Structures are given as C-alpha cells and as structure tokens.
Amino acid sequence: MLRQWFDPEETRRVGSTPDYRFSLANERTFLAWIRTGLALVAGGLAAAQFLPPLPLPYLREVIAVGLLALGAAVAVRAVAHWGRTERAMRLGTDLPTSRFPLLLAVVIGAGAILLIVAVVIQSVRAP
Secondary structure (H helix, E strand, C coil), X not given: CHXXXXXXXXXXXXXXXXXXXXXXXHHHHHHHHHHHHHHHHHHHHHHHHHCCCCCCXXXXXXXXXXXXXXXXXXXXXXXXXXXXXXXXXXXXXXXXXXXXXHHHHHHHHHHHHHHHHHHHHHHHHCC
C-alpha cells in the first residue's frame, strides 16, 4: 500500500487503464480532501495564534492540536483512498467504502459543540 503512494507506476501495473474521466474524477476528489486537510491545519494554526484564552484550562491548545491532527489525518486518508479507488477501477471491482467521512463529520460536530459551550461560558462570565 505505501509503495503505491510513492511509486505511481505501481498503480499502472495492476489491471487495465480505466476511462480517463474516472481517474480524473478520483484525482479531483483527492484534491478536495487535501483542501479540507489544509483548511483544518489553517484552522488549527489560527486557533493557536488568535483565540483568546478560553474559560476552560488548555481548551485553546486542545482545539488547535485537535484541528492540526485532524488535518494531518485527512491528508493521509486522502492518499490512501485515492490509491484504493484507482486500484479498484483498474481491476473493475467495487469502489472502496469508508467510514472516514462519518468520523470526520462527528469530530467536527463535537468540536463545534465544544466551542459553543466555551463561548457560552465565556459570555456568562463576562462583566
């Protein structure tokens, strides 16, 4: 699997060449996931640099590190999914399924709820 990431010719040795439109669509999906990962990393850096101290100890740092880690996970997952999808298309098998989008949505939703709680706590404490 890792060899496929670093050696694009490895993918071409399997099965037959799919319609280029499908390969390009797979690449566009990969790029969309990479943009999502970059946005999460940017959000993590922004949280670390620009969020004021929050009412709960280390909450700002937890948010920043969480976003950075999630961004890294999304980027790595993008490569894995691209490779598995390309291989499936070349072999004419079913496309791979993934629970990662669900996990990503749940984590982002939980993070948003955590931020809402922090904002409410901070506004209640404000004079």
